[in-house]
Amino acid sequence: MDQALIPEGLKRCPLPVFGLWVLVLLAIIGWGVYAGAVVLLQALNVTGLNDYFGFGFYITIDLAIIALGAGAFFSGFLYYALSRYFPALKELHKIINLAVIVGFVCYTGALAVLLLEIGQPLRGWFGYWHPNVHSMLTEVIFCISCYAIVLIIEYVPIVFENRKLDAIKSVHIFGHTLHELMAIFALTGTFLSFFHQGSLGGVAGVLFARPFAYRTGFFVWPWTFFLFILSAIASGPAFTALVCRAMEAVTRKKLVDRSVYELLARIVGGLLLFYIILKIIDTLYWGLVMAPEFGLSLADFYKAPYGMWLLIAEILICGVLPAIVLNIPQARKSDAIVFGAFFLTCTGIVINRFVMTIQAIAVPVMPFDRWQVYVPTVYEWAPGIAMLAYCVLVISLSYRYLPLFPREKQLNAT
Amino acid sequence: MVIDLDKCTGCMACSVACQAENNISFRVDETDKLRSITWMEIYKLENGKDYPEYQFTYLPRPCMHCDSPHHSPCTFVCPVNATTRDENNGIVTHIVPRCIGCRYCIVACPYHARDFNWWDPTWPKPMEQMLSPEVSTRMRGVVEKCTFCHQRLLKARTRAYHEGQDPNTVTYNPACADACPTKAITFGNLMDAQSDVAKLAKDPRAFRILAKLKTEPKVYYLSRYQWVHKLSDNA
Amino acid sequence: MSFSRRAFLFTAGAIGGTLFTPLPWKLVDDSAIWSQNWRWRPSPQRGEITKAPSICTLCDGGCGIQARLVDNKRAILIEGTPSHPVNRGGVCALGAAGLQFVYASYRISQPLKQTKKRGETAGFQPVSWDEALKEIGGKLNRLHTENRANSLAGIISNRPSSMADLWTQFFKSCGSPNLFRMPDHSDSLVLASSLMTGRASAPVFALERASYVLSFGASLLEGRDSFPRNQSAYAQWRQQGSGKLIQIESHCSLTAAKADRWIAAAPGSEAALALAIAHVLIKEKAYDADFMSNAVFGFEDWADVQGKARKGFKSYVLEACAPEQMAGITGVDPAMIREIAKEFATHKNALVIWGSGSASHPNNIYHDLAFMALNILKGNFKADGLMMIQPAIPLAPMPEVQLDAGAQSSLQKPRLDLAQAKNTLMAGNAVYPFLDAVVKGGIYPIEMLWVDECNPAHSLLEPQIFETALTKISTLVSFSSYMDETAQMADWILPAPTALERYDDVMGIPGAPFAYYAISAPVLPAPAGNRHAGDVVLSLAKAVGGNVQGSLPWPDFQSFLKARVAGLAESAKGAVAESADIQLGKLKPGESPKTNFTSGDKLWEKLVAGACWYDAPVDPMMSLATTSGKVELACQKLQATGLDAAQDTIYLPHYAPLAPSGSETEFPLLLVGYETQILSIQYLPNPPFLTKMLPDTLLKGNDLLVQVHPKTAQPLGLNEGDQAKIKTPQGELSVRVHLTPGSRPGVVYAAQGLGHEAYDEFIKGKGVNVNRITEVQLDPVTGLGTTWATRAQLVRA
Ligand SMILES: Nc1nc2c(c(=O)[nH]1)N[C@H]1C(S)=C(S)[C@@H](COP(=O)(O)OP(=O)(O)OC[C@H]3O[C@@H](n4cnc5c(=O)[nH]c(N)nc54)[C@H](O)[C@@H]3O)O[C@H]1N2
């Protein structure tokens, strides 16, 4: 029925099946939107947040999704900027559209959740009007919203490649014009993105009165600034690859050449190794030098349910382990190992974002404070899940109606 | 500000006076202490021993108006400059109509001096009559905290100006210090070496909370008990 | 292509151009405004801000206060008066929250008549004052003309004031002997003092001059009694390092925690410990021997009027009160007792103070006597000693009551409780025996009960007794400003204005040796529907007419107060305190200030402007009125009451605990109620400002948490915060437990003041009223309702 909209020569599932799928996603989104509306109308008291946990699920999922969405800018950076010097990177061309879309959904989704997070959403624009240049959050507000606009601009030409839209001449030319400018946008995006991935790290790192989060740094940027960039660029491509792999599994088609995954595995492996070494150094310095200066020891930072297992899971299991396997060429030959390692990488980054947000404030600072435990309510995870459903929805629609994968036709020619 | 914990009897008059002076809202159930708005929070510190060696003391905690170089922990992070430190008088103010309620400052403050308006502040109808016109009521979704009764400073300055005196040399007392029945709270200008607070801050009993964090709180405490000193910072 | 490039530029331009129109800017600006101006967010009206002085009467502390007013119409803040010598600008939390009573939603705005069943709030119908007074006056008239005024009873606040004197005058002139005050520690202190000194004035203490204070369970810092003075005395000890405070108490109360030393003794054993200390003093000859031999009767052995040889205090204490003998009772190491005794002996200005856990309960009279005895051993009754008796205020005395024949005949009938009681030797303010008599059906019925400024249905221990008594009384009239538990059960409510809207006075500060008098002038106009109880009494007296009117000749309450102040001026004693530098607490007997007022009018002017009148303490030895002419450690007066006991200790201060009822196997624990500084326990409920300050270890949601030691909780399977049931012979309550090492193992501590069933949602239903399961034990000598502990059982719920 919607054949006319589907890219030429590609096979898609029957419309009713797809419709059902969309309905399911819409139902989840509706549920989240309802929860979000309740938050906006009844105020944040419906959440599990309080004066001890000023940040919670919303910020955690935002930080995580933005890190995972980093595939967009980093792939773009590699492809548009570096492939001139490293031709091997040209392979990324095969997955760059998906990377952009993943980035687009992650960022726009995160922005929507961020709107719920602030107590006075109508004043969200104050960040532009009364900016505090010292605040990492000002940087975040600036960069994320600017980069979201960039991603929209990057996404639009992909949308315009739809068969029907592309048939309209002005749309075609408009899209084409944008396409010509894409490298500029990609590089602007890269700049913004590097910056705000860093600022997001800075959000925790500058809390100089919070020993768990605080880090010394370079110039105005705490080390977390750089660690967040590194971890984001390491995990972003891994996430894009995982999404692509998931799409392959769902559609039971090959969408990219295995060489792309292998390239990504090399990139992720290299970056992750670099990141995890720095992270370990950072952790050691923090635990053994900085904490004692504040009169604390590493053990003071971990208490059930926020136990030492978080540190082990984040650094060893989800950091060191994938970093090692992804750097072994033989291991990269196995799909199970590669995607397992990607998965661990992404999990590690999610744990990291959780730890830097929630555990950072669960740890008592005044000796007479009591440990507190944060339990998000349905009004927090419903919008979170809906945001994921929104991501899936946009990706599904894009996949169905847009020519995302240049090699799809060849790879599935039977 | 200097608070003498040896004199303080935890009577909470300071905190109640602060609520009245500053139009602090209250709710039917205030037992979720993590969501209760109290600018002057009264902590109970315990010596950790068992009966009958057990002992406790109360510790009233306003905002510390941190004097750390360049910025206070909270003012450093506020994305919209809703909370800033007035470098003339050292007061960390909070401009309520500008606050977007991101709560980053809550996360930044190690003293839990900041409270968020989780609900619309409402008063039983007759009690709206006792709201002070000198302090604006807050709205839901913004943060608030002790302002060192900033409005009293402004009033004192205005009076000084009208009386032809230098507004920059005025002294005033916040509501909590006024109310304290044991005169445990002394307020003044720490920069003026002759002031009572400056002298008390040098008392051997004096300490500050979390001195190791270098937040440079402008609230000093006095206690004759070593265990209290010990509890003021991580060892 | 060129067209489309234009389209591209156009789109970009349009987006850019919109930004230069006012539209988006207007919208964002509006959004900021909307976010501030929700219609439910009140904007306080501005206006001229002024200060009006007064005296706080929310408790008997006597603080000078100033209300901050906007346009003289509404009050926004209560502050202490800096120049007032009692509180020097300070207030307590309750005083600082005082406006929450003025602007309370549970205020009663006009007279109400219950038209349905008692207790049904829906049944209250507004009536006019004329109608209410006509009907109540009619009932009163009938009782009076039928010579049955004894069937009228009253329960009023225990705060000493001219209003209390007016009530006394009124009841007497009508012919009713049944007027009671809410119970107070001073009830037993007055009787103890009358035994020892012959004067019905409570002992008072010069805390400010003491360098060593041995406190036997006095709620010095958490209690409401004399709050500002106690706080500043405490602050002075700390400021100057001049006073050492030793607290003897079973748990780590606030006073214990703030003391220089806390000695944990078994609950109720404080008097035993005091006697053990007396033993050491006597044994070591470390007491004031001169004073004991010259000014004290009954220290040595003595002979009673029949000539029978009786043991004196010294022999009794030496025989029966050695630290080793008392160690088992008190749980305190004899060596520690000796150490404390030694410290007490060596400090020149050492003082003993005590309480019965809470200032609102009378104490066992022998225990009051024991603590007084320890002070006497120290010579504290000497001219410059630290214990004195409460001075009288030389106000214009109440005119002689003129009794008409009817009143005379009804007054011949004894007070209801006295007609009943066999054992009561001394007629004190025996509320409980009175209520018991009503319940059991006394020699005559009580037809009408008037309740003013108190809430017996909640704040009496075992308030069930009051509730049961009410079923036997056909008419309950409440003068409350608030819909409290008692008012809720009333048949009539004649609402008074609140404390800040009326004239009132403060007659002396409990426990303070100096004389103190102040007028509380209104800072806000009284609402039209409220009338001062004093004015109501005076108009009722006028309605009855005759001698009743003649005994209460004032046109209104304010004139009555003025007349009393005129008398004070005529006495030409004392002075008005005009500065905070006056050290009231340091005054010694004889150090009277120079009078600084010339006439009643001038004095009145100063007093309504918020100043207070004061005078030096009285020398207790100059006003002794005992048969021996000395301080009587052996209370001969008890024999005059008809007591002729075989045992000599009956006349002596001794340890005489009353065993709580119930079996120890069924109720293995003890329940002790305690007072906290942030819970109002008497007439006034807790205002929201204070309730906010309650820790979540005391109130969580609507649950009261009782404080128990982990060792008590563990065998019961109770963890922090667990739900539990506490059961005593008096009843059962649902609570939760807070485990704290400050509680004595085996004892359960429950805060008083919660569990209201009236008022508004900020008060009602929060916690439980521990008074309901607390046992009151009648003192066999005085008939006063005492309490120290109730046997209890705690089980998981
Ligand atoms: N000490 C002190 N001074 C201040 C301020 C402060 O906070 N403290 N705030 C400052 C600020 S922000 C402001 S905006 C100014 C406000 O200062 P003003 O503008 O003086 O404000 P008002 O006194 O409220 O109003 C002025 C007069 O306008 C009259 N009026 C009301 N409606 C009308 C009308 O329709 N027509 C006419 N002709 N008259 C009308 C009112 O009765 C009143 O007499 O005060 C400033 N001055």
Ligand SMILES: Nc1nc2c(c(=O)[nH]1)N[C@H]1C(S)=C(S)[C@@H](COP(=O)(O)OP(=O)(O)OC[C@H]3O[C@@H](n4cnc5c(=O)[nH]c(N)nc54)[C@H](O)[C@@H]3O)O[C@H]1N2
């Ligand atoms: N009832 C009533 N409402 C009014 C008005 C009225 O007359 N009556 N007037 C209206 C008018 S005209 C105005 S302009 C608004 C004013 O409304 P607001 O601006 O809300 O008024 P304020 O309460 O004076 O000030 C806001 C906050 O700024 C803080 N503040 C004061 N000085 C400083 C400073 O130097 N630095 C910083 N960082 N903070 C400071 C104060 O502590 C206070 O928390 O009110 C409006 N609302």
Ligand code: SF4
């Ligand atoms: S105490 Fe907290 S709120 Fe106050 S200045 Fe310091 S960081 Fe800011």
Ligand code: SF4
């Ligand atoms: S909550 Fe308000 S004051 Fe705090 S950082 Fe955010 S905008 Fe600033």
Ligand code: SF4
């Ligand atoms: S200084 Fe003022 S605002 Fe701060 S705690 Fe004291 S009364 Fe409250």
Ligand code: SF4
């Ligand atoms: S008012 Fe004074 S004594 Fe009371 S809690 Fe506050 S500081 Fe302590």
Ligand code: SF4
């Ligand atoms: S202590 Fe008593 S008199 Fe003083 S302010 Fe408090 S309630 Fe009023």
Ligand SMILES: [Mo]
């Ligand atoms: Mo204004």
